[in-house]
Amino acid sequence: MxxxxxxxxxxxxxxxxxxxxxxxxxxxxxSEPSSVGKIELPDPKKMTKIVKSDEEWRTLLGEETYRVLRQGGTECAFTGSYWNNKENGIYLCAGCQLPLFESAAKFESGTGWPSFYQPIKKGYIEEKLDLSHNMKRIEITCARCGGHLGHVFDDGPKPTGLRYCVNSASLTFEKKQ
Ligand SMILES: [Zn+2]
Incomplete structure (x- = not known):
């Protein structure tokens, strides 16, 4: 019993x-969509990393994109192509075309760099502690090609309270039809 x-x-x-x-x-x-419009969103866990030599990246990317994306550079505020872009669409990684941000998550930060409160998928962005320039910041990179995007700060608006501060040079923009 x-x-x-x-x-x-x-x-x-x-x-x-x-x-x-x-x-x-x-x-x-x-909560994780598999596409945005016609753009496919690969599963972050199954994504194949894109690895190229420094020389290949230098040839593939323009001078400014190479400096920012592959050498961790920062474009001057208010000079990039997208800080003031208000069009509806998707922002993709300039190195590997992984969709990173939607215009719906873009907000006016007043910093002169495109700012978003969340990425399309969390797994598309990697974070790393950056102690350069006597500052303590969190660097953000593309999870597929390792390209430098910018930094993420915790002073963003609702609903996340995060501010993904991204160089325009690290992005390409695809307008929604
Ligand atoms: Zn990438």
């Missing part, structure tokens, strides 16, 4: 545990 009770208790525990595991997974799938 006792062993029967023990068996039933184990079974209940197993079902309960499985349910608990299943719920967050389902929620995560729903």
């Amino acid at each position: 006792q062993s029967k009770f023990f068996f039933l208790a184990c079974l209940c525990l197993l079902v309960f545990t499985q349910c608990n595991y299943a719920q967050p997974k389902a929620a995560a799938t729903n």
Whole structure:
């Protein structure tokens, strides 16, 4: 009798545990779209990293994009192509064309650099502590090609409170039709 009770208790525990595991997974799938318009959004966990030699990047990218994207440079504020862009569309990595930000998440930060409160998918952006120039900042890079995008700060607007401060040179823009 006792062993029967023990068996039933184990079974209940197993079902309960499985349910608990299943719920967050389902929620995560729903909140992560697989495309934006016609642009496919690859699964960050299955993405193949793009690796090129320094010489290949130098040939592929223009001088300013190479300096910012591959050498961690920063463009001068209010000089890039997109800080004041208000058009509807998608911002892609200038190195590998991974869709990074939607115009819906862009906001007026007053900094002179394109600013977003969230990326299209969190897994598309990698973060790294940057202690250069006597500052403590979080550098953001493209998760697929490793290109330098800018920095993320915690003084952004709702709903995330984050400010992804990105160089225009690290981005290309695709207007929504
Ligand atoms: Zn990239």
